[in-house]
Amino acid sequence: MGLSNAQRRVGLWTLGALLPLVFLHSLWADPVVVNAVRGSAEIRRARAQNNKWYALRKGSPVKPGDEIRTGKSSRAVLKLDDGSRVVLSGGSRAKVLESSPNRIFALAVGRMKSFVKKLKPTSKFEVRTPLAAASVRGTIFEMGVGEDGKDGYLDVSRGVVNLAQGGRDLDVHAGERVDFMSGWPLGDPVPGKSSDDAPADEEKTDDKSALKREVGLGMSKEAVMAAAAEEMRLAEYQEGKTLIDVNGDRVRLEEYIIRRPQELAANLQDRAFKLVVLNERDNRFDYFYYRGVFNQALPDDLSVALNGVRGQLGAAAPDYYLDSYEMGQSNTRDSVLDQATGGHLVKITYDGTNYYLEDPTDASNTRTILADEVTTTVDGTFHKVYDPVGDRFVTITDAQFTAGGGAAGVYDASQDTFRTLTSADTYWRTAFNSYSHLINGNSKQSYVPDGSLGITNILAQDQDALYTFAGGSVFPVTETPSGSDVLHNRITLYYGDGTTETVNTYIMSDDGKIGPVSAFDGLTTGSAFKDQLLQWNYEQVTEATEFQGRKIDLVVEPKILIKSGLLK
Amino acid sequence: MRRPAAWAAVLLLTGSAGAAEVTPLWALQFMGGQHFFEGRSSALAGNIDVHYTPAVKFSDRWTLLPTYAGSYSGTRDVQELAGGGTLFQDSMSHGLLVKSVHALGERWKLKPSAGAKLELLRETVDEQWGDGLFDYRKWSGGLEAEYDQSKNAGGRFAYDFYQLTFPNYESLESAADPTLARELAGAKVLDSSNHLITLGWWSPLPAAGRLEAAAFINRRSFGDQPVVKSDGGLTGTERADTTLSLHVETAYPFTVGDAARAVGTLGLSYGSQSSNQNHFDARKAVFLPNYYDYSQWSLSPQVSAAFGESKWVSSLSASYQRRTYSNRPTQDGNGDYLSEKLSLSEITTQFAVTYPVAKNMRLRFQTSLAWSDSNMQYEKVFRYNYKIANYMMGFSYEY
Numbered sequence: 001m002g003l004s005n006a007q008r009r010v011g012l013w014t015l016g017a018l019l020p021l022v023f024l025h026s027l028w029a030d031p032v033v034v035n036a037v038r039g040s041a042e043i044r045r046a047r048a049q050n051n052k053w054y055a056l057r058k059g060s061p062v063k064p065g066d067e068i069r070t071g072k073s074s075r076a077v078l079k080l081d082d083g084s085r086v087v088l089s090g091g092s093r094a095k096v097l098e099s100s101p102n103r104i105f106a107l108a109v110g111r112m113k114s115f116v117k118k119l120k121p122t123s124k125f126e127v128r129t130p131l132a133a134a135s136v137r138g139t140i141f142e143m144g145v146g147e148d149g150k151d152g153y154l155d156v157s158r159g160v161v162n163l164a165q166g167g168r169d170l171d172v173h174a175g176e177r178v179d180f181m182s183g184w185p186l187g188d189p190v191p192g193k194s195s196d197d198a199p200a201d202e203e204k205t206d207d208k209s210a211l212k213r214e215v216g217l218g219m220s221k222e223a224v225m226a227a228a229a230e231e232m233r234l235a236e237y238q239e240g241k242t243l244i245d246v247n248g249d250r251v252r253l254e255e256y257i258i259r260r261p262q263e264l265a266a267n268l269q270d271r272a273f274k275l276v277v278l279n280e281r282d283n284r285f286d287y288f289y290y291r292g293v294f295n296q297a298l299p300d301d302l303s304v305a306l307n308g309v310r311g312q313l314g315a316a317a318p319d320y321y322l323d324s325y326e327m328g329q330s331n332t333r334d335s336v337l338d339q340a341t342g343g344h345l346v347k348i349t350y351d352g353t354n355y356y357l358e359d360p361t362d363a364s365n366t367r368t369i370l371a372d373e374v375t376t377t378v379d380g381t382f383h384k385v386y387d388p389v390g391d392r393f394v395t396i397t398d399a400q401f402t403a404g405g406g407a408a409g410v411y412d413a414s415q416d417t418f419r420t421l422t423s424a425d426t427y428w429r430t431a432f433n434s435y436s437h438l439i440n441g442n443s444k445q446s447y448v449p450d451g452s453l454g455i456t457n458i459l460a461q462d463q464d465a466l467y468t469f470a471g472g473s474v475f476p477v478t479e480t481p482s483g484s485d486v487l488h489n490r491i492t493l494y495y496g497d498g499t500t501e502t503v504n505t506y507i508m509s510d511d512g513k514i515g516p517v518s519a520f521d522g523l524t525t526g527s528a529f530k531d532q533l534l535q536w537n538y539e540q541v542t543e544a545t546e547f548q549g550r551k552i553d554l555v556v557e558p559k560i561l562i563k564s565g566l567l568k
Numbered sequence: 569m570r571r572p573a574a575w576a577a578v579l580l581l582t583g584s585a586g587a588a589e590v591t592p593l594w595a596l597q598f599m600g601g602q603h604f605f606e607g608r609s610s611a612l613a614g615n616i617d618v619h620y621t622p623a624v625k626f627s628d629r630w631t632l633l634p635t636y637a638g639s640y641s642g643t644r645d646v647q648e649l650a651g652g653g654t655l656f657q658d659s660m661s662h663g664l665l666v667k668s669v670h671a672l673g674e675r676w677k678l679k680p681s682a683g684a685k686l687e688l689l690r691e692t693v694d695e696q697w698g699d700g701l702f703d704y705r706k707w708s709g710g711l712e713a714e715y716d717q718s719k720n721a722g723g724r725f726a727y728d729f730y731q732l733t734f735p736n737y738e739s740l741e742s743a744a745d746p747t748l749a750r751e752l753a754g755a756k757v758l759d760s761s762n763h764l765i766t767l768g769w770w771s772p773l774p775a776a777g778r779l780e781a782a783a784f785i786n787r788r789s790f791g792d793q794p795v796v797k798s799d800g801g802l803t804g805t806e807r808a809d810t811t812l813s814l815h816v817e818t819a820y821p822f823t824v825g826d827a828a829r830a831v832g833t834l835g836l837s838y839g840s841q842s843s844n845q846n847h848f849d850a851r852k853a854v855f856l857p858n859y860y861d862y863s864q865w866s867l868s869p870q871v872s873a874a875f876g877e878s879k880w881v882s883s884l885s886a887s888y889q890r891r892t893y894s895n896r897p898t899q900d901g902n903g904d905y906l907s908e909k910l911s912l913s914e915i916t917t918q919f920a921v922t923y924p925v926a927k928n929m930r931l932r933f934q935t936s937l938a939w940s941d942s943n944m945q946y947e948k949v950f951r952y953n954y955k956i957a958n959y960m961m962g963f964s965y966e967y
Contacts, residue, residue, distance in 0.1 A: 224813070240949025250695075287748060
């Protein structure tokens with residue numbers, strides 16, 4: 001449907017009347033007007049006499065000499081008549097110096113981002129700060145001025161901006177930024193961070209950055225708090241409180257010493273200590289303890305007494321020695337208990353051929369033991385060697401003997417080293433007059449002094465002790481169930497009463513892997529063996545007829561076993 | 569509470585009425601890789617980190633920032649592999665932090681916050697989530713005041729209280745037969761209450777440089793960890809630690825002609841801990857006073873650069889850290905104590921490259937190498953001397 005002639009006439013008339021008005025408006029239009037205000041922004045009119053600040057309203061013209069300031073988190077957008085825009089960020093103050101044909105702004109403090117349309121050849125766009133001025137012909141850039149006016153920056157998003165300060169000027173290209181400070185020459189441009197986002201997007205980006213910063217500050221404190229938890233976990237690891245056993249299960253380990261054990265009679269408490277080792281796995285709890293009662297009250301520094309507990313080298317007798325001990329292992333239901341009483345010192349001297357054992361409390365109680373008894377059979381030459389430290393005999397081959405096997409290893413405190421006992425040495429060890437080994441309360445092995453010898457103190461078990469075994473006998477069988485190349489040994493004791501006691505021992509790494517025999521290759525002395533052993537963990541699994549299929553499974557550091565005398 | 573006071577509290581918590589503007593913030597990172605320790609390599613595994621904050625802006629003066637931070641870690645970065653990485657399979661954490669930011673005038677902000685966090689660690693292959701020995705929960709609350717001197721300079725002061733509880737960790741001693749436990753033995757020996765004071769400052773430097781400094785002072789009280797005395801027994805006093813951490817970092821952008829644009833940063837940190845707790849080594853029957861006291865410092869340079877017109881950004885970083893225990897002696901290979909005090913040095917280097925594959929998304933590859941060196945020779949229960957390397961690759965997304 002078309003317009004009628006009358007309608008066309010009215011329309012043309014109206015257009016003819018309005019065109020001059022539009023033209024005139026363009027002549028009278030203000031070159032700079034307020035396009036948007038967010039938050040608080042104020043204007044101080046140059047023409048006003050009272051020097052007062054008034055609220056800035058959208059659509060207000062901004063004349064040369066007018067000054068605008070924005071509150072924190074606020075923003076004012078000025079639109080220029082050529083489509084250019086100027087965004088004044090929060091906390092800024094700027095003045096319009098010229099509005100047409102040149103557009104010149106003075107930024108006193110804060111941030112101003114300019115989106116400049118292509119200018120006519122006769123006009124220019126310039127932002128001046130107290131320190132530097134930037135002029136362009138069509139670009140996007142941002143300038144900032146510090147609160148005291150002594151520093152600022154120019155960040156160019158698009159095009160090229162000429163920056164002048166003092167007598168120097170330089171072109172700053174898109175993606176570049178130049179910072180300037182009072183008293184400092186203009187530096188070279190560096191990578192900028194300004195984007196050419198439209199004002200609304202730019203504002204969003206600013207807001208997001210601020211929000212991200214807030215979140216980041218919160219997370220940095222969270223990290224400090226998390227580090228506190230991590231520190232506690234680390235300390236537990238450093239103290240060796242968690243290990244992995246041979247089955248890949250985590251074992252928690254706690255070791256501590258109890259002074260003056262309350263279960264003892266009052267007169268013994270000052271002379272006693274108890275070393276406790278606790279193991280916990282996901283589904284079981286095992287423990288080991290060693291309680292020693294010494295010949296006299298223990299000093300505050302327990303190590304003084306413990307240093308000589310397994311024996312002491314030197315002419316002087318040790319001040320502290322064990323009167324009795326009790327060593328228990330349990331899974332909270334079953335138990336293995338070793339008890340010894342009647343502890344006393346044995347003085348040992350060596351002349352290269354024999355060991356001479358003496359009882360310091362009874363000059364008539366002495367023993368002479370041949371250090372090395374050689375026998376030759378069809379299988380070769382063997383040496384039955386006496387170990388005065390462990391009070392036992394071991395039989396080794398001639399080759400092993402020649403390599404130093406069987407030599408008595410002792411700790412020389414004066415040199416802080418392990419060495420072999422030599423002919424000039426005097427050595428003191430503790431012997432016990434009675435011993436018993438019980439499983440779930442049933443005695444499996446025990447000894448007392450052989451009454452036929454008429455002695456009070458045992459000096460050498462092999463000669464002086466009278467043993468009793470469950471059912472009258474014991475028969476040991478040793479095996480290497482995981483192969484001869486790894487350190488998994490099994491010893492089964494077959495007692496005369498038909499019961500058995502089986503002990504599996506594993507030497508393993510921190511992550512529960514059974515160690516290779518080769519780790520101990522070439523180690524012929526007891527001390528060297530112990531040194532190597534200390535680098536590994538020790539797991540001992542005990543089974544017995546009395547346990548009815550249960551077991552006691554202990555992971556213990558070898559050092560504790562060596563100290564307690566369990567491992568010789 | 570009287571009614572006006574109650575209204576004031578409600579207003580403080582809810583702010584003025586008005587349409588709320590929600591800005592979602594996302595940060596997501598997925599990285600997969602493996603580490604190598606003394607010739608052994610871990611299985612391939614992945615790490616995921618998620619941060620989500622639906623920031624609610626109620627007004628120009630009040631913004632609420634509820635943040636969920638979650639992570640799953642199947643392999644660890646070299647910085648986390650203290651002790652050689654034993655006893656670790658995987659971990660996950662879930663945290664919620666709510667922060668309310670109130671602008672007071674032109675320069676001040678007040679920021680109350682509250683949070684909760686749950687971290688779960690599985691340390692053996694068959695361990696179930698939630699059964700981890702070192703699982704912990706954290707509750708926190710605090711107040712921070714920030715002063716903005718200018719857009720790029722300001723400071724903050726904060727006080728936070730937080731509680732750490734390890735629900736699955738009780739001392740074995742407390743669970744053992746009474747005749748096997750010391751008098752006063754505690755059960756929840758790792759649980760602690762903490763008072764954290766934070767001081768921070770940031771400022772521009774000449775030539776587009778930036779300076780950030782922060783100090784953290786943490787007073788930690790253990791409610792159930794009696795102090796060990798010289799004979800190995802326990803006192804009636806509970807353990808209390810004070811830790812101090814100072815950190816200063818500067819950053820400078822620079823160019824190498826037209827070939828590269830780069831930012832260099834240098835961080836310097838100092839930290840110390842003072843504790844009233846001692847240690848009695850039952851293995852050696854040796855009493856070690858102030859066992860947990862230490863001081864440490866670290867230096868961390870980093871350079872990130874983009875070359876020419878390439879979109880790849882490469883970064884090379886290193887850190888050197890040295891910790892010295894003021895009263896903890898070092899030990900020889902047999903565990904015997906020596907006169908020298910224990911010290912640990914750690915050097916970590918990392919090379920990383922990122923490439924933008926889409927808006928807000930970057931591909932990332934990184935490889936790290938770390939050396940740990942110590943005068944401690946006794947390493948049967950914890951590794952002090954080792955080298956470790958890893959590589960990880962994945963992507964990050966940030967919106």
